[in-house]
Amino acid sequence: MADVLTDEIRQVGLDHGLDAVGVAPAEPFEETRALLEERKASGLHGGMQFTYRNPRRSTDPRAVLAGARALVVGARSYRVAGPDGPEGNQPTARVARYSWRDHYADLRHALGAVADRLTVDGWQAEVRADDNALVDREAAYRAGIGWYGKSSNLLLPGKGSWFVLGAVVTDAPLEPAAQPVADGCGACHACVDGCPTGAIVAPGVVAARRCLAWLVQAPGSFPVEFRAALGDRIYGCDECQEVCPPNRALDRRHRAPPAVAGDEPWVDLVEVLEADDAELLGRFGRWYIPDRQPRYLRRNALVALGNTAHGDNPDVIRVLDAALASADPLIREHAQWAADRLGRGQPVVPASTPA
Ligand code: B12
Ligand code: SF4
Ligand code: SF4
Structure with missing residues (x-):
């Protein structure tokens, strides 16, 4: 039953433009919380707030939804070929690829479709993407979507790292990924x-x-x-x-x-x-x-x-x-x-x- 619903949910995500969909259990991300606290204490976070503001909350899916059982994690590609450089000699500056357009809007739209499908069956479902309520890469890692590169970006096997990530937190009994994706960096640095x-x-x-x-x-x-x-x-x-x-x-x-x-x-x-x-x-x-x-x-x-x-x-x-x-x-x-x-x-x- 759980695996039938899981397959259907995965398909809904793919049909709405996600490039990968995985499921993680909604257990707290204990190691990530410890890392956030350590990096904050040592100043590595450079004064950032985001997920560092309240590590306990941003590493606990049940702080998003009481009774949460699973995270449906989605990745959406923002890999777009750059057009030819600007003409003339006016000074121009580059914008990082994830910001050429609002890729998060497309991601949230697809996750919203997943959430809607879950609520049709009477389950609760909350979309979170890049909003500091949850450490998105760790959710994706746990959902078997990719591995942590040495750059700390999450890479998807055969698809690279140009992805934005987000999740639907739900109390539906979905089937989590069997295991995380193995390291693909090897000796590269x-x-x-x-x-x-x-x-x-x-x-x-x-x-x-x-x-x-x-x-x-x-x-x-x-x-x-x-x-x-x-x-x-x-x-x-x-x-x-x-x-x-x-x-x-x-x-x-x-x-x-x-x-x-x-x-x-x-x-x-x-x-x-x-x-x-x-x-x-x-x-x-x-x-x-x-x-x-x-x-x-x-x-x-x-x-x-x-x-x-x-x-x-x-x-x-x-x-x-x-x-x-x-x-x-x-x-x-x-x-x-x-x-x-x-x-x-x-x-x-x-x-x-x-x-
Ligand atoms: C804060 C933040 C930043 C900060 C800090 C990034 C950082 N690496 O710490 C700044 C502003 C610098 C930043 C930059 C970027 N960000 Co940002 N950012 C976030 C945010 C809001 C929180 C990240 C967080 O909580 N990190 C917590 C720390 C503890 O996690 P971590 O640094 O990833 O560390 C992990 C590894 O150390 C790993 N780990 C543990 N042990 C070991 C051992 C080994 C050997 C290895 C390899 C790993 C490993 O576990 C840790 C997590 O548990 C998320 C959105 C969100 N709500 O999650 C987006 C997010 C991480 N950012 C994203 C993006 C796209 C970027 C940029 C590419 C944007 C850009 N082009 O400028 C850059 C990439 C820079 C980089 N190399 O990371 C995406 C990443 C997508 C992906 N494929 O990974 C996210 C997920 C946003 C989203 N929802 O899509 N970001
Ligand atoms: S493959 Fe190489 S460049 Fe890419 S994240 Fe891993 S170590 Fe870094
Ligand atoms: S870690 Fe990556 S995003 Fe940050 S300065 Fe270095 S190359 Fe740029």
């Missing part, structure tokens, strides 16, 4: 060597305070020692996945589906720096921006500008001059850094307005 900031400090352990994907989301000044390493990124970092041999092998075997209209792999830095707050939030509001303050997008844009632009481009000179005269000391400081790097060092405009 390409991600450890390829990380621009040395953030993978041990196999499966990312020090958030060094990880570009966190630093672009963190409040405050962008640490000076990692500004050059940010390169032309404005949001997210894909390097540990770009260098990953299983992802590369997949690209050789199967072309990734092409980008669709509306995908946003790059942004024009001059446009970002000239946009007002409402425009920035309207366009990039689905990104994680600290306290929803657009100044952090401008901060990231200035670092990327300093790394990539030509100091004699009139548009660059105009936006840099405006940023150097900003009332916001955070913007002035990052503009000064970018101006110095582009050989346009000018004295910082004295701070006349408080932060």
